[in-house]
Amino acid sequence: MKKPSRSENQPPYYVSSRMQYLRDNFIHPPFDYEHEMLEAIRFGDENRAMDMLRKINELEAAVLATYPLRSKKNALIASCTLYTRAIIKGGIDPEVAFHLSDTMILEIEKIGDVERLMHFEYEMLVQFVAMVRSEKAELPYSHIVNLAIHYIREHIFEELSLQKIADVLQVHPSYLSDRFKRETSSSITTFINRRKIEESKHLLTHTNQSISEIAFTFKFCNQSYYTQLFRNFTGMTPGKFRAGGVNRS
Structure with a gap:
């Protein structure tokens, strides 16, 4: 019996989306960029985190919804999830981290234009880094x-x-x-x-x-x-x- 190929196992919407990305010459940001940014957040290094975010934003963004506003919101919510895990790894209490995440997502949903969301993306990053820095300052142990x-x-x-x-x-x-x-x-x-x-x-x-x-x-x-x-x-x-x-x- 013939074993189905990898492409045959993929859902139709994935295949069509992948073909469109290839036609548009779209490539997701290098994983190294994302990893370095998350590590910078984890260690409270705001300058390095902002630098990596700027590099990522210089690349073409993925389309995550039919409308640009919804697409950008989805992208920021995905980033918020990654940032939350990064600061937990950096020592932030999970409940505190998830509360910040919930607050950021609610704020994202309130914003009504793409340009404001683009600015908020950097503000959100600063908030997550600031929490890690605050935690480091509050640990009085050896x-x-x-x-x-x-x-x-x-x-x-x-x-x-x-x-x-x-x-x-x-x-x-x-x-x-x-x-x-x-x-x-x-x-x-x-x-x-x-x-x-x-x-x-x-x-x-x-x-x-x-x-x-x-x-x-x-x-x-x-x-x-x-x-x-x-x-x-x-x-x-x-x-x-x-x-x-x-x-x-």
């Missing part, structure tokens, strides 16, 4: 504790432990545990679990994933343990939180 916190935030969906983090940072677990508890007033295990619970709130609020799936996503041993931790940190179950039993402002 270098080793800051490294541990950033590692936890970047690997929040993985199985995390004191031993694993100490191995990554190349320090003795007892030393890391003592420094972390002394400076943050929290054990590293409690800090990890609190971060996982905080990030899981976004999935409860904005996705249809089941509670058991969310527990699995954050590498909790089972749903019961996740529910117990959620209640310990928030005073309610994940189900009650999802149903709207908390002020999320």
